[in-house]
Amino acid sequence: MRLTQGAFSFLPDLTDTQIAAQIEYCLRKQWAVAIEFTDDPHPRNTYWSMWGHPMFDLADAAGAMQALRECREAQPGHYIRINAFDSTPGWESVRLSFIVGRPAVEPGFRLVRREGPGRTLHYTLESYAVGRQPEGERYAT
Amino acid sequence: MTQPLAAPTDTIDLAAEYREAGVADVLDRLDAELVGLAPVKRRVREIAALLLVDRVRERLGLASTPPSLHMCFTGNPGTGKTTLALRMAEILQRLGYVRKGHVVAVTRDDLVGQFIGHTAPKTKDVLKRAMGGVLFVDEAYYLFRPENEKDYGQEAIEILLQVMENQRDDLVVILAGYADRMDRFFESNPGMKSRIAHHVEFPDYSNAELAQIAERMLADWNYRFDAAGRAAFDDYLHHRRAKPHFANARSVRNALDRMRLRQALRLFDGATPVAADDLQILTAADVRASRHFHPTPPTLVGQAPPEADIDAYDPDRIPERSDY
Structure with a gap:
């Protein structure tokens, strides 16, 4: 099952040229670009690992693309996303976040039903990949 | 002229190209605003002409290797090396050889770390910032300290060399410093010397x-x-x-x-x-x-x-x- 999180996730995967163009847009808006990766794709997992520091004074997308290439090489079989922070108003907020890398096979999620008092049902999601292997080996091919 | 009429695609009006690129304006300002420095100005004109011609050749499909743009500015202090680097960035940007045309000026301290494992991220960070523009390394010879073989400067040089070779489209590196010390720096770093195409010497002012x-x-x-x-x-x-x-x-x-x-x-x-x-x-x-x-x-x-x-x-x- 294809993971759909963040912007552009219902589109086909962005090519590197398209990613660079998006980063270029962010830089033009004076947003700081950061790269993050994880192998726990649960939608409520907000704590992705950072790849290096957010790049605060880039002038051109080439620098971020280079960092992205390094991240892909070092973390194969991980989800990778690009976040764009906007600090120009004095407070900081993520303005744009999109996935730029994903494992080759995505087994998807299982719906977990837990019965509570009075036969009430509680539903939650569990990733097959997370359930079957420890961190770092989940999407190893 | 009694030249045979050629098809329009075969003749290129270089003067028009020159005007179109907006380089004339930068070069004229260079002439007007910088006093003296005649050999430097001539060199800049040569480089600009080469790049312009190369660009036209590329459009006509005449094979040529992409020009190497890394430069070395040598001269005594206060002879206008930094000023010229700014102008050079502008020229390169107008000709489309760098995308943004900003200049990131650094010295040894910005590239070389204090302890093991500190240098590579520091240098890479500077390189990332400079991408799309010009990296100006002032007093570049300080990067190399032959008296200390454990010096981290060598690591910075290697990363710099790698990017200078592999990402020529993204970054132009300009090294600057005193002539004699730069010569010694190049002697001990032949890899650096061979990757720098343009050596510009800045004379003292009268x-x-x-x-x-x-x-x-x-x-x-x-x-x-x-x-x-x-x-x-x-x-x-x-x-x-x-x-x-x-x-x-x-x-x-x-x-x-x-x-x-x-x-x-x-x-x-x-x-x-x-x-x-x-x-x-x-x-x-x-x-x-x-x-x-x-x-x-x-x-x-x-x-x-x-x-x-x-x-x-x-x-x-x-x-x-x-x-x-």
């Missing part, structure tokens, strides 16, 4: 050129010399050049700063009301009070020597700085 520079600086700040002040300044340059740590235009700028201080003090101490004109004029007295006119410091009894004080507080006179 006294007349320095005086012209001084007048332009003053005009920018809305000051000017009176006739006696101008003559005194020529004298000053003559004296200053003979002294150690002479740094061309930078020395001139610092000298003018001190003269402005003296002028301010003179006006402040004078009892008469000042006219707008007085506020703009540097007189011979302001110039001749410089310590370079006095072989030994004047010994004054009972009162603080104001001129000597001004020179003593000059922040540029810290002994290890070589450029005041």
Whole structure:
């Protein structure tokens, strides 16, 4: 099952040229670009690992693309996303976040039903990949 | 001309290309705003012409390897290396060889880390910032310290070399420094030497050129010399050049700063009301009070020597700085 999180996730995967163009847009808006990766794709997992520091004074997308290439090489079989922070108003907020890398096979999620008092049902999601292997080996091919 | 008529695609109006790229404007400004430096300007013109022709050739499908753009600027301090790097970035940007045309100026401290594992991220971070523009490494020879084989500078050089080779589209590197020390740097780093295509040498300014520079600086700040002040300044340059740590235009700028201080003090101490004109004029007295006119410091009894004080507080006179 294809993971759909963040912007552009219902589109086909962005090519590197398209990613660079998006980063270029962010830089033009004076947003700081950061790269993050994880192998726990649960939608409520907000704590992705950072790849290096957010790049605060880039002038051109080439620098971020280079960092992205390094991240892909070092973390194969991980989800990778690009976040764009906007600090120009004095407070900081993520303005744009999109996935730029994903494992080759995505087994998807299982719906977990837990019965509570009075036969009430509680539903939650569990990733097959997370359930079957420890961190770092989940999407190893 | 009796040339046979060629198809429109076969003839290229280089002059039109030149105008279109907007390079003419930058080169003209270079000529107008920078005093002297004739060999440097000629070199910049050559490089600009080469890049322009290369661009046209590429459009016509004439195979040529992408030009190597990394440069080395050598010359004494204060000869305009940094200024020219800024202009060079503008030219490269107009011709489309760098995308953004910004200049990131760094020295050894910005590239080399303090401990093991610190250098690579630091250098890469600087490179990331410089992508799409020009990386200007001032006093590049400090990167290499032959006396200490465990020095991390070598690591920075290797990362720099890798990017200079593999990401030529993204980044142009300009190294700058004194000629003799750069030569030694290249001798011990042949890889660096072979990747730098353009060596530009900056000659020292003559006294007349320095005086012209001084007048332009003053005009920018809305000051000017009176006739006696101008003559005194020529004298000053003559004296200053003979002294150690002479740094061309930078020395001139610092000298003018001190003269402005003296002028301010003179006006402040004078009892008469000042006219707008007085506020703009540097007189011979302001110039001749410089310590370079006095072989030994004047010994004054009972009162603080104001001129000597001004020179003593000059922040540029810290002994290890070589450029005041």
